[in-house]
Amino acid sequence: MISLDYGDLLRYGTDILLVTYVIYKLIMLIRGTRAVQLLKGVLLIIITWLVSKYFQLTTLHWLMSQAFTFGVLAVVIIFQPELRRALEQLGRGKLFSRTSGTNDEDSVNRMVQEVCKSVTYMAKRRIGALIVIERETGLNDYVETGIGINGRVSSELLINIFIPNTPLHDGAVIMRKDTILAAACYLPLSENNSISKELGTRHRAAIGLSEVSDGISIIVSEETGQVSFAANGDMNRNLTEAQLAEMLTEKLQPLSKGKSMGSRWQWRRKHG
Numbered sequence: 001m002i003s004l005d006y007g008d009l010l011r012y013g014t015d016i017l018l019v020t021y022v023i024y025k026l027i028m029l030i031r032g033t034r035a036v037q038l039l040k041g042v043l044l045i046i047i048t049w050l051v052s053k054y055f056q057l058t059t060l061h062w063l064m065s066q067a068f069t070f071g072v073l074a075v076v077i078i079f080q081p082e083l084r085r086a087l088e089q090l091g092r093g094k095l096f097s098r099t100s101g102t103n104d105e106d107s108v109n110r111m112v113q114e115v116c117k118s119v120t121y122m123a124k125r126r127i128g129a130l131i132v133i134e135r136e137t138g139l140n141d142y143v144e145t146g147i148g149i150n151g152r153v154s155s156e157l158l159i160n161i162f163i164p165n166t167p168l169h170d171g172a173v174i175m176r177k178d179t180i181l182a183a184a185c186y187l188p189l190s191e192n193n194s195i196s197k198e199l200g201t202r203h204r205a206a207i208g209l210s211e212v213s214d215g216i217s218i219i220v221s222e223e224t225g226q227v228s229f230a231a232n233g234d235m236n237r238n239l240t241e242a243q244l245a246e247m248l249t250e251k252l253q254p255l256s257k258g259k260s261m262g263s264r265w266q267w268r269r270k271h272g
Helices: 008-029 035-054 058-069 070-078 078-091 105-124 155-162 201-212 240-252 253-272
Strands: 130-134 147-150 172-176 177-184 214-218 227-229 232-235
Touching: 008 130, 008 253, 035 058, 058 070, 058 177, 070 201, 078 130, 105 130, 105 155, 105 214, 130 155, 130 201, 130 240, 155 172, 155 177, 201 214, 201 227, 214 240, 227 240
Parallel strands: 130 172
Antiparallel strands: 130 214, 147 177, 172 177, 214 227, 227 232
């Protein structure tokens, strides 16, 4: 019988806890992204390999073994956005730290109200718009493609930028905290074939940015006036003003603060 002293138990226990925590953080990193569906495919391949080995299905087992042989390279290619985001967070020391808010509560509260007010105005008049809010991943590469503004966010300024036939209306506005950094910015278009064909360039650009960064985007459709929200490679469409405010709050503040601010927004909407 193997006997373990207190030091061994402490070492093994610490090892297990650290591995568990790392796995948990990785799961949180890919939650809500396309990587979840891709992981399901990887899991299916592993199960198929185990079944083929157990039942001695030689040809199928050989095919699954070949999939494992080239699997590492395939994972690097497929999960490139997620791996890039993980390395960026690791470099900033954020991967193993608690999630923090982008701004203080009052600043985010004001920004959410100004953005929602402008989006609602433009949606009613079918003025196309694309607003990007930077979070942890820097967006300077895309800011430099546009026209610098560096002005404090306001609904009036956002509306004026996207008025049709003006010099800055075509392209994206990029914000950092409560500052509008630039307008008329170019964003990377998503190459995801599962995106609905009815979505235009603004929507593809919003999804494309969310695939390579943790930035969030708000889109107003010029054709329908619908409001959409893109984050982590996913998009929510046809949102109300209250739904948009809730999503912005959830992404820009810690959960505890987000809930209180969200309820405060609802109260203000009801009571003016």
